[in-house]
């Protein structure tokens with residue numbers, strides 16, 4: 001018999017890890033040491049599963065970059081010993097964590113699958129079991145002694161997505177996530193269908209590297225009709241602000257008011273990185289397509305193309321943390337680093 005694939009489950013918190021105390025009706029955190037007992041189906045998988053839990057599992061609304069570093073540390077420490085990693089995480093901020101991890105884990109040659117659930121694992125109608133079991137199966141997939149998936153992904157409700165392309169779109173449906181600008185990496189039906197043409201290809205000779213410096217001097221500003229000068233200037237004048245994700249209309253359009261363009265220009269000239277992303281859930285920024293984005297293009301605003309807001313704000317944190325020179329920053333931001341945006 002060959003050596004079994006080894007999977008490490010990293011439990012950070014969220015609904016998935018809760019069980020209902022049927023006497024009191026309250027939800028409580030799940031003891032992951034009893035995982036196999038609770039979900040006997042897991043013993044049927046052809047892999048060995050170990051688990052590590054955050055000392056204090058958290059609701060993902062409480063996630064921040066220090067938790068992303070904690071997850072990165074666990075993966076780095078156990079990288080050579082395991083063939084794949086499954087991160088159990090609350091769904092609320094899962095897309096941010098997935099995007100952040102994609103940048104932090106450079107030259108990843110193994111799968112990191114984030115999953116969670118809308119209902120706790122102990123609930124009769126839970127979606128947690130399927131999400132967990134299939135995520136482990138996906139993380140354990142191997143061909144010719146190599147992991148099939150070599151990137152950070154998110155599995156939810158029968159679909160595997162590239163993590164940094166996702167957004168949480170529904171707080172009620174089991175299908176809580178969408179990846180509107182990139183096709184699904186896999187679909188779980190009667191068969192597990194892997195869409196190999198969309199998987200990230202990793203160059204074998206490149207060494208895995210974990211990055212842990214993130215700069216959180218960033219902000220997201222969504223344009224809306226009625227945004228006034230006072231509010232805009234207050235945001236632009238936040239002390240030590242280094243990066244701003246500007247959620248514009250449609251294909252990257254903004255009002256042509258002189259005060260707005262002047263304020264943005266002043267901020268960019270004084271060193272603030274401003275990224276133009278669309279506030280639409282799907283589609284791309286096309287600078288210059290309309291008169292209302294031509295001016296932004298002249299200001300040297302960074303073109304976020306079809307990146308999600310989640311992937312843009314975490315990319316700002318990551319690039320600021322690496323200390324990229326101002327000369328290179330725009331070009332690097334506009335380059336897909338981990339498949340988070342289109343090439344052109």
Ligand code: ASP
Pocket residue numbers: 013014015016058059060061089090091092093116117118
């Ligand atoms: N509030 C929960 C969390 O994000 C929801 C969930 O787990 O889906 O941690």
